[in-house]
Each structure stands twice: as structure tokens, then as C-alpha cells.
Amino acid sequence: MPFWLDMFLLFASLSLVAVGGANVLAPEMHRQLVDIRHLMDEATFSQLLALAQAAPGPNILSGSIMGYWIGGVPGLLGATMGLLGPTAVLAWLIAGLTKRLAHAPWLKPAQAGLVPLALGLVGASGLVMAQAAASFPLAPVITVLATLYVWLAPLNPLWALLAGGVLGLVLL
Amino acid sequence: MTTQKPSLPNLFLGFMKVGCMAFGGAQAVARRVMVEERRWLTERDYAELLALAHVLPGPNIGNFAVMFGRREYGLAGALTCVAGFFGLPLCLLVGLVSLYGQFGQIAAVNAAMHGVAAAAAGMVLGTALRMGTRLKPPPEAIGLALAVLLASTVFKVPLLVIVAVGAPLGVFAALRRAQRPEGRAR
Numbered sequence: 001m002p003f004w005l006d007m008f009l010l011f012a013s014l015s016l017v018a019v020g021g022a023n024v025l026a027p028e029m030h031r032q033l034v035d036i037r038h039l040m041d042e043a044t045f046s047q048l049l050a051l052a053q054a055a056p057g058p059n060i061l062s063g064s065i066m067g068y069w070i071g072g073v074p075g076l077l078g079a080t081m082g083l084l085g086p087t088a089v090l091a092w093l094i095a096g097l098t099k100r101l102a103h104a105p106w107l108k109p110a111q112a113g114l115v116p117l118a119l120g121l122v123g124a125s126g127l128v129m130a131q132a133a134a135s136f137p138l139a140p141v142i143t144v145l146a147t148l149y150v151w152l153a154p155l156n157p158l159w160a161l162l163a164g165g166v167l168g169l170v171l172l
Numbered sequence: 173m174t175t176q177k178p179s180l181p182n183l184f185l186g187f188m189k190v191g192c193m194a195f196g197g198a199q200a201v202a203r204r205v206m207v208e209e210r211r212w213l214t215e216r217d218y219a220e221l222l223a224l225a226h227v228l229p230g231p232n233i234g235n236f237a238v239m240f241g242r243r244e245y246g247l248a249g250a251l252t253c254v255a256g257f258f259g260l261p262l263c264l265l266v267g268l269v270s271l272y273g274q275f276g277q278i279a280a281v282n283a284a285m286h287g288v289a290a291a292a293a294g295m296v297l298g299t300a301l302r303m304g305t306r307l308k309p310p311p312e313a314i315g316l317a318l319a320v321l322l323a324s325t326v327f328k329v330p331l332l333v334i335v336a337v338g339a340p341l342g343v344f345a346a347l348r349r350a351q352r353p354e355g356r357a358r
Binding site: 015016017018019021022048050051052053054055056057058059060061064065068069076080083084086087088090091092094095096098099106108109110111112113114115116117118119120121122123124125126127128129130132133134135136139140142143144145146147148149150151154156157158160161163164165166167168169171172 | 191192193194195197198199200201204208216219220222223224225226227228229230231232233234235238239242243250254257258260261262264265266268269280282283284285286287288289290291292293294295296297298299300301302303304305307309313314316317318319320321323324325331332334335338339342343344345346347349350
């Protein structure tokens with residue numbers, strides 16, 4: 001099997017079970033890349049993951065740079081296509097389905113019924129991130145302040161990140 | 173709230189902005205850009221499409237980009253949104269990986285990154301609260317959202333199970349509410 005195809009299949013299989021997105025991808029990716037296939041060591045894995053999360057961009061791209069680390073440009077392309085392609089096709093098909101059913105009287109309420117799920121899952125990923133970020137005593141304080149700011153102030157949420165970065169510099 | 177239909181270049185630029193400003197996940201910025209700044213969708217439309225994107229496997233906002241793009245401009249729209257969203261951040265990351273050897277060791281960079289991570293978590297939490305306050309979900313929906321939150325964080329229930337149980341429950345509750353003549357869901 002060509003290397004890029006191997007990468008494509010590996011990352012496609014990871015992405016297709018990642019209900020909930022990049023946050024649930026990481027543990028499974030770790031199992032495959034470090035524990036089973038020994039493609040990188042523990043330290044490299046956590047450094048690449050931290051880098052992808054700190055840098056701007058969707059967190060799923062952590063998988064892309066793992067592919068790049070393992071196999072250069074073919075690894076990068078194979079991994080990225082695997083991560084994004086099959087799930088995008090699925091999303092495309094589902095979008096078509098909802099379009100075809102647009103006039104069904106039950107579709108709107110049914111979709112509205114999924115909203116609590118989205119709210120709960122967004123909240124949960126926030127809590128998981130907060131836990132992971134609590135690496136110094138004042139981190140939870142920063143998290144709570146940023147929460148209140150984004151919740152209540154109609155301003156750009158990115159100011160919270162800038163303030164967090166400055167506080168990190170000052171405090172650590 | 174009035175919404176505006178984006179042009180294709182607008183879609184590309186908007187999703188590029190979301191991608192490039194997505195620190196610790198794209199949730200917070202995506203909602204900010206699409207609902208509050210550019211008014212492509214209403215709060216409710218956004219939440220419904222996002223919920224669908226969450227239930228599907230893969231990147232949440234990536235799925236959202238495909239579905240929203242298709243809704244606006246078909247295949248061209250979906251490709252435009254996805255390319256806008258992932259393109260630039262991917263190039264940036266590849267550059268950073270090559271530089272990381274020198275740059276990751278600097279203590280100041282690490283300290284700032286720890287602060288950013290703490291704030292990013294607050295950004296995601298604040299976004300969930302803001303969506304919740306603005307959507308004013310009925311009591312049973314609030315209950316379900318909290319149950320999902322607890323199941324995921326405290327009880328570590330696998331996500332597939334949460335979705336398999338939570339999605340039918342939510343849909344069932346919403347359908348019942350819609351059928352009651354006095355129970356207007358919105």
C-alpha cells in the first residue's frame with residue numbers, strides 16, 4: 001500500500017468515529033500513533049498536540065501535523081484528506097437530506113431538539129479545556145473571567161485571549 | 173434579526189477569519205463572526221446547524237462549513253467554506269512545526285501560551301452560556317443540556333452513547349412541545 005494511502009485510511013478511520021470533533025480525536029490518535037504503531041514517542045505526541053492547540057486554527061489539524069511529522073508532505077496530505085474528506089462527504093449528504101425534508105412538518109422541531117445537545121457538548125468541551133489548562137494556580141481565575149466576559153460583554157471574544165496571554169506572561 | 177446572504181468571496185473570507193482566529197477550537201469565533209458580525213444566520217439557525225454538525229463525526233465547524241456552504245451555493249459553496257476555513261491555518265501550522273525546535277523552548281512563549289489556554293477555555297464556556305441565554309430554551313431542554321454536560325465531564329460517558337441517547341430524547345421532547353397548542357417552542 002502506498003504510504004499516503006496508509007495515512008489516509010488511518011486518519012479517516014480516526015475521524016469517522018470522532019463524534020464531538022477534535023477533542024475526542026486526541027485520545028484515539030494517541031492510541032494509534034504511539035501505543036499501537038509506534039510512529040512517534042510520547043513527548044513528541046504531546047508537543048505536537050500542544051502546538052496545534054496553541055496555534056490558531058481548527059484543532060483537527062493536530063492530526064495533519066502528526067502526518068507531516070511522520071511522513072513529510074505525503075503524510076501531511078494523506079492525513080489531512082483522511083481527516084476531512086470522508087466526514088465532509090457525510091456532512092454533505094446529511095445537508096442534502098435536511099434540504100429534501102425541509103417541508104416535513106417535523107424537521108424543524110426535530111432539529112431544535114438537537115440544540116440542547118449542542119449546548120451541553122460545547123459546555124463540556126469548555127470544561128475539559130479548563131481542566132487541561134489549570135496548570136498554574138491562577139488559571140481557573142483567568143478561565144472564569146474569560147467566561148463572564150464572553151457571556152456578558154457584546155465585544156470581540158478574542159480580547160479575552162490577549163488578556164490571558166498577557167496575564168500568563170506577568171504571572172508565570 | 174435580519175440576516176444577509178453572503179457572496180462566495182464573502183464566504184471564503186469569513187471562514188478564513190474563523191479559521192485564523194480559532195484558538196483552542198473554533199466554536200467561539202465561528203458564532204461571533206457568523207451570527208453577530210456578519211449576520212449570515214440567526215441565533216436559532218446557527219444553533220440548529222451546529223447541533224447537527226456536532227452529532228456527525230469529524231470536525232464540528234468543518235462539518236458546519238460543508239453544510240452551510242451547500243445551503244448557500246451548493247458544491248461551490250461547500251468547497252469555498254472548507255478551503256477558507258482550513259487553508260491558511262494548515263500552512264501556518266506546517267511552518268510552525270518546522271520552527272518549533274527553537275521557539276517552544278522560550279519560557280516567555282510557554283507562559284503566554286498557558287494563559288491563552290486558560291482564557292480559551294473560558295471563551296468556549298462563555299459561548300455556551302451566551303447561546304443558552306439568547307435562545308431561551310424551555311426547561312426540559314435546559315435539563316437535557318445539563319445532563320449532557322454532566323454525562324460527558326463527570327461520568328465520562330463515551331460520546332457515541334451520549335449522542336445515541338441524547339439526540340432521540342431531545343427530538344422527542346421538542347416534537348411533543350411543538351404539538352401542544354399552547355406550548356410554543358420559540
